[in-house]
Amino acid sequence: MPLKDKLPNQLFNLAFVTIEEVLGKNGLNAVLNYAKLSQYINNYPPNTLDLEHPSSDFTRFTAGLIQVLGEKGARSVMLLSGIRSFEIMLRDMPGLFALDGVQIENGTTDKLFDEYVRIQHTMNDAATYIFGDGLHKTSRTGDSWALEISPCYWCMGLKTEAPICHGEIGFELGLARWIFGKDIKIEETHCIAKGDPMCRFVSYRPKD
């Protein structure tokens, strides 16, 4: 099943606010102009859950970032935007991914990794609700946790040389920083944009 036709305003708000933080207002406006999304210039969707804008605008924005900045240039921008999106979401709109009231308790690395996986599942369920059904598969080994999605709301319609869903990695890194207080290793091993049947993200339990 493709993406839902419309996405919550909060997702657009997060994307534009965080990309503006990284690229500056002129940089963001250049991408919006290039992607033929100039209706959003100085006119970000509000911080609400209403479904007012088409999901195709969201994927066109990602494509525009890559076309303007190149695959390599877009990488760090999307990563930073993903991290900041998680931080702002947690602070201002925790209901978007069902994290309202969630508290992190101190514990061993094993316990924190269990907590990380548990919250990933919570957010994954929320993402399915927001974006629409698709293949969502998760698997756990002792030291890693993998998420597979298809279709992928980050790279829909894109064709790239290398995995491109850095926004997802950044968002998961934001979660990792919240739980562990530091970065952990997260990689995208498969990506639909480069020809794989699904996008697959693997998080590794940090060393003690």
Ligand SMILES: [Zn+2]
């Ligand atoms: Zn993807």
